[in-house]
Amino acid sequence: xxxxxxxxxxxxxxxxxxxxxxxxxxxxxxxxxxxxxxxxxxxxxxxxxxxxxxxxxxxxxxxxxxxxxxxxxxxxxxxxxxxxxxxxxxxxxxxxxxxxxxxxxxxxxxxxxxxxxxxxxxxxxxxxxxxxxxxxxxxxxxxxxxxxxxxxxxxxxxxxxxxxxxxxxxxxxxxxxxxxxxxxxxxxxxxxxxxxxxxxxxxxxxxxxxxxxxxxxxxxxxxxxxxxxxxxxxxxxxxxxxxxxxxxxxxxxxxxxxxxxxxxxxxxxxxxxxxxxxxx
Numbered sequence: 001x002x003x004x005x006x007x008x009x010x011x012x013x014x015x016x017x018x019x020x021x022x023x024x025x026x027x028x029x030x031x032x033x034x035x036x037x038x039x040x041x042x043x044x045x046x047x048x049x050x051x052x053x054x055x056x057x058x059x060x061x062x063x064x065x066x067x068x069x070x071x072x073x074x075x076x077x078x079x080x081x082x083x084x085x086x087x088x089x090x091x092x093x094x095x096x097x098x099x100x101x102x103x104x105x106x107x108x109x110x111x112x113x114x115x116x117x118x119x120x121x122x123x124x125x126x127x128x129x130x131x132x133x134x135x136x137x138x139x140x141x142x143x144x145x146x147x148x149x150x151x152x153x154x155x156x157x158x159x160x161x162x163x164x165x166x167x168x169x170x171x172x173x174x175x176x177x178x179x180x181x182x183x184x185x186x187x188x189x190x191x192x193x194x195x196x197x198x199x200x201x202x203x204x205x206x207x208x209x210x211x212x213x214x215x216x217x218x219x220x221x222x223x224x225x226x227x228x229x230x231x232x233x234x235x236x237x238x239x240x241x242x243x244x245x246x247x248x249x250x251x252x253x254x255x256x257x258x259x260x261x262x263x264x265x266x267x268x269x270x271x272x273x274x275x276x277x278x279x280x
Contacts (some may be wrong), residue, residue: 001248001278004256005268006034006072006228009051010041011261018063023265025064027273029279032068032100035155036257037075040111051097054087060096068098072193072228072256073174075106077117077125081132081152085139089163097164100191102172103107105129105181126180127151133171133188140168148275154207161220172226178208186212190222191254199250206251226254233260237274 005024024030037053045087053071060069069091073085105125106112112119120128131149138145139159147154163169170190173275175181185192186191186209196202206225214222227247233238244255255278257271 001252002031002254003029003275003279004034004226004254005030005271006036006256006258006263008042008259008261009035009053009056010038011044011048012051013049014051014056014059016262017056018060019265020259020263020268021060021064021067023268025067027268027272028108029276030067030268031254032070032256033064034070034072034102037071037073037078037102038108039115040108040110042108046110054091056086057099058091058094061091061098064098065072066093066098067089068100069095070100070172071102072076073102073104073172075104075108076129076132077106077112077119081135082139082154082157084132084213085136085159088136088169089140089159089161092163092165092169093161098213099163099165100172101169102174102193103129103133103136104174124151126177126184130180133173137168137171137188141166156228176205178205183212183216185209185223186216186218186220189223191226193228193229193256199246199252203249203250203251225251225252226256227252228256228258230258231260231271237271241271241274241278244275244278248267 021033024033035053041050057069109119128151131152135147135152142250145154145157171188172191172193173185173189174193176194178185210220229240229244
């Protein structure tokens, strides 16, 4: 099992996050680092700071050299898929080919209402998501893309320069919806990410993913299965590592530790020491 970190871009400063990501870049045990795509904090005071995901990723791509970077996950409703494809290509180039493209349908009503961003009903949201994923893959991998969907239309569309990773950076689809999200992961993802309640529940979702893979003719070995485990500030590292061990036994490929707010860089050395047995 590989290990990763995820930082909350809320209630913090750029300098603090930069220090943590640079520390993670120096610790080989951590294979990737992740943020999230929201404009309001998800906890506590909603008027507090929350850094924007993709400008942050581009800056961190320049500030790091080894670790893979990504967003868990980009809300498709926030940006036109063609715009997002161009952002992803540029960020992959800046990173030297280390980007993972995390994608989700979007759900945060509060920030949509505040910004006047339409939050469609659930079915339409997933219809838009499916079209958006296909449009992004086309733009990143093909010289010219034509796509005539109900919500996304591309006509002789180009995305240049192309990303370093070919045919495109890995697509990460996040979520656990059995009918739409897991089907989308089976069709298009190189990584499926989820936050389950237990290893047993994760295995139930994995079985659904495997069934979708059979239906669409996809080799499930092509899909990295990743899980997030929260490191609580009040209980510390030990319980999170113990929880991670259960997912290792269940067969998870990538374990992402969701870090507490505003930790010092040295915290990652403690986490790496405690979690090292998970990768042996």
